[in-house]
Amino acid sequence: MEIKREPVSDLRVRQLTAVDMLRGDLPEEDIERYVEERVLTTTVDRAVAWAQGNSLYPLTFGLACCAMEQIHVVASRVDIARFGFEAFRASPRQADLIILSGRVSIKMAPVIRRIWDQMLEPKWAISMGACCSSMGVFNNYALVPSDKFMPIAVHIPGCPPRPEALMHGILKLRDKIQGHAPDGWRERYDADGTEEVLPDGDFSSADISIFKPGDTAGA
């Protein structure tokens, strides 16, 4: 009489391999594959980057009209708390992301540089809005583009950018922190020949700072 054997379930197979593995008579490469499936191999940096990326503490810092849209990012519709960034810290000592939301006047630039210097080390800066990235609507004597005195990680266009745009910018920063940075427009459209012509020598955007760190002339 034919014993009706039910199909060998995947669970059954896993139990048998586990038993063999425990008894030690699993062939060599099967052990390798067995461990491979179960252990998430990573490096310390990627683990730290994963943690930092997912829990950025922004600084309560608003300059002008973009700050009004930045407040909307915290409000209930475009809720930044879904991604873990809603703990806005008031003091630069506890914050690791500064969102420059608004126009940076020449009187405010040394103050911002000083706050940036007083933030602790894994720190990033988002320049929100056209006025902050490139003096936007007011190309005049009173404004300073923020990447002239600060290393900026993400520029967000718009005047003011929508809260969703700021959210998108912060998520782009998170990808950048976690190692898989989205490629900029030059890579996306492989626009070779439009690279920024920088003078030779090692050159980081913080070096072209008009105001030396800690210098508050005019504050």
Next chain:
Amino acid sequence: MLRDYLPALVFLILGTLVGVLFATLNLIVARRAPNRSKVEPYECGLPSEVRAGFRFGISFYLIAMLFILFDIEVIFLYPIAVELRSFGKFAMSETIVFVILLMIAFAYVWRRGALEWK
């Protein structure tokens, strides 16, 4: 006899270990990149206006002491409140005496006007 004090000893050691660890871990692991303005005090983004030899007023100290006094009183009530049934009547009366004593102190402080801010 010594054995039943072992948990307290282990608890003590673990407490100090964790305390010291949290205090010093930052000094060991943290990435240090000091610059001129990072070491200066943070005062709303400007060089601090507070002069070096500034002496805080006595009222702050007074308020702090009063707070500690009455806060510790509340902390003492917690363990009693948790295990009141097993302690029995004696603990209840003991707590009442304890609270009355502190109420007297509170009345004295209130009448002397130490709570109003000068």
Next chain:
Amino acid sequence: MPDATELELIAQELRDADSESLLNTEFHRGRAVLVANPPKVKPVLEHLRGRGYTFLASLHGVDYYPHEPRLGVLYEMLDRTRVDRISVKARVHTEDPHINSVVDMFPGAEFPEREVYDMFGVVFDGHPDMRRILMPEDYEGYPQRRDFPVGGEPVLFTYNEEQSYGKYM
């Protein structure tokens, strides 16, 4: 708004009180302006306050660049009971840009006068705290004057990429 005739009446009163206090009166699109002689601005404002214009709505500077005297200071007076507005204009040269401050009559004029000094360089004598208000303390030049360049960076194109001052710091 005081209509043309009432403006002339006020002007006539002022001239009777002090002959060279008023230089001219302007009436355009319903806006009455008394052009006052700069040293005599305070008596004119005092007289207007007597007539009921007790609220100094606004005090601001204007640079009449091609026409001399260049720097103008305008006082917008408001009579709150009759809801009536009149303006007083005083024009000074850039060589000696001095005018009396009205802070003792209208305490609200302190910030606007500092702003006119900051933007145009008109010094208000008798002002309690004559300093720049909007620009940094050590900023040279008066930005709002017509001959002050608007500044800002030239927009970079391929033909003027070389002169971009961001690069050759």
Next chain:
Amino acid sequence: MSLTENYRKREESITLTSEPAGTGETHELLTLNIGPHHPSTHGVLRLLATLEGEVVRDIKPIVGYVHTGIEKTAEDKAYWKVIPVVERMDYLGYYFNAMAYCGAVETLLGIEVPPRAQYLRVIHLELNRIASHLVWLGTGALDLGAISMFWYCYREREQLLDLFEMSSGQRMHTRYFQVGGVMEDIPRGFEEKLRQFLKIMPPRADQYADLFEKNQILLERLRGTGICDRQTLIDLGVTGPLLRAAGDPWDLRKAHPYSSYDHFEFKIPVGTVGDNYDRFRVRHAEIYQSVKIIQQALDGLPEGPHITPDRKVALPPRHELATSMEALIHHFKLVTEGFRVPPGEAYYPIEGPRGELGCFVRADGSSKPARVHMRDPSFSNLQALAPMVKDAYMADLIATLAMLDPILGGIDR
């Protein structure tokens, strides 16, 4: 002498540390910067406060940290290109800035705004007043610790910005007002959405009142603090809710009606004591009045053009360009050089959410304004901060600043 010492030397005139450490009755005087970057200064305002223990003895507001030279940029643009620049001054009352500027240019040009455009302008002005008051209420209560008020206020503000986006395409700085009227007529679904909003707003405003009136801490902190009598406020040039809270019913919408405000029937909330609690009640009551105005304006919205038919000032509609030659010439003239305004000066005051917002425009006959100056209410209201908080506690300073509702974009221009 390094720059930092030099900085302190030059700042001698404004810091009180130059005198020897003056001692008050019980404490040594402390000069503290409630500076540009501070959670409760509603923008980049720096208050140089001299404290004696917890009591504020003297306060010096120092502004200019967000000065953008807007008035200088406006002199470099054609008349109708100045509107986006001027709108970014007081970034919570952008419709008011545009209204003041367009009013001034229209008086200079002497053109008549069609009634439909006036009604549309009143609707958007009052919606913007509600939005500005919601930001004041949300962040003001946040400063005093009532965090939940922030979430409720910003729920309504999101709906308001949806309405702005529906009528003009953008949430903020919409450039909806044009010289001579409004840019576009309102789309089809706008009226229903606006009526829906008007139906839910008053009950929502009652919710704010419940959150505020039953919160004993807030009432304790607001009643009797930051009092300033009427005469000092008038001398300092203060207008708007601050002056109305002190008992003076001065509102330009009633005193000097512009843009057909006299067609609507609404009341002016006026306080009695003039303390922070009255300021809250006045602004909160203004939300209801604005809803009433919008309701009447929406019901009585007249038909007709949404912008002045005068082709010298307003762009001709697109479909006309294909057929008529004059429209093409007008279009070309306006787009390239813009319209010229005959020489003259105009000062056009309107009632902003914070007080009298007057725009002074001087025209020299060219197609660019020779001078644009905005008399911003917050600029004068900030001067009244010192008498309000003299000899008050530090906590009352924060409450008074929250109820003063300064907007630094308007102060620094």
